[in-house]
Amino acid sequence: xxxxxxxxxxxxxxxxxxxxxxxxxxxxxxxxxxxxxxxxxxxxxxxxxxxxxxxxxxxxxxxxxxxxxxxxxxxxxxxxxxxxxxxxxxxxxxxxxxxxxxxxxxxxx
Numbered sequence: 001x002x003x004x005x006x007x008x009x010x011x012x013x014x015x016x017x018x019x020x021x022x023x024x025x026x027x028x029x030x031x032x033x034x035x036x037x038x039x040x041x042x043x044x045x046x047x048x049x050x051x052x053x054x055x056x057x058x059x060x061x062x063x064x065x066x067x068x069x070x071x072x073x074x075x076x077x078x079x080x081x082x083x084x085x086x087x088x089x090x091x092x093x094x095x096x097x098x099x100x101x102x103x104x105x106x107x108x109x
Contacts, residue, residue, distance in 0.1 A: 021058065022081035029059035029085050040065045055098045060086030067091065076101050 021028045040062075044050070050071045054063040057075030059082050067073045067090075075093035077083040083093040094101065 018056075019079045022079035025059055025079075025081045025085045028082070029061065032059070032061055034061055034065055037065070040069055044069055044071065057086055057091070057093060058082045060089050060091040060093070063091050064089055074106075 044066070052063070052066045052071045052073045054060070054066070054073055054075045057063050057077045058079075060075060063073045063075050063086065073091060075083065075086055075091050076098055077086065077093050077095060078097045080095045083095045086093045
């Protein structure tokens with residue numbers, strides 16, 4: 001099967017917009033709706049296990065839902081303000097972009 005050659009990592013083209021939600025992370029967390037429980041359940045049912053990596057976890061809205069459903073969740077979030085809200089809700093979050101994130105030996109077995 002043909003594949004494309006690897007390309008150098010490209011920076012997020014709208015980083016400023018993507019990180020603008022953190023200017024009022026608490027308000028974002030209160031205003032942003034969660035995901036349908038059926039979606040969470042279906043995602044878990046189709047997953048190989050209960051470990052979840054939430055990339056761009058923001059304030060942890062989805063992560064909290066997966067955690068409540070019995071998953072072990074790790075968030076990766078580039079905006080420290082958003083990560084602080086997620087941590088206050090009891091979620092482990094590493095502040096970094098996904099492109100720079102180091103899995104530190106963790107894998108999806």
